[in-house]
Amino acid sequence: MVIQVLGTGCKTCHNTVTRIEETAGKMGVQVTVQKVEDVAEIASYGVTATPGVVIGETLVHSGGLPSVSQIKQWLAEATDQSGKQER
Template sequence: MKDIKVLGSGCASCKNTIALIEAVAQEAGVGVQVEKVQDMAAIIGYGVMATPGVVVDGKVVHAGGVPSRDKIRAWLD
């Protein structure tokens, strides 16, 4: 089970990122727990200045824009 946090204000890109992560995980047969983090202090605490940001198992792996399906697959491996 991968613990994934999507950091952002709740904008369309953040929502699309969550949906894409869930879809790719389902296709790959990988269990994920996706949490939406909207608290700006928490987001800045991760060092993310451009949203959406993505944190996988405690490590920031992406910031700014919707990630590609290939990038998401790599996080799930």
């Protein structure tokens, strides 16, 4: 699963990447986290506060460090949806 973290490289953006990778690892979910730092691309998602988090072309978070429970929910929903699509 590809997850994009939208932001210009601030500390919170870096911490978001780390938190997503660690949480996914603990859940046994394989993810590829892509950092998107291009301002025009970030704006195209409608992000007004960074970091933004995009899963499957859907903006799921904007502004501040997401909690571990939020990330777990996103990953669970995304893996459930991808499983349903494969059936």
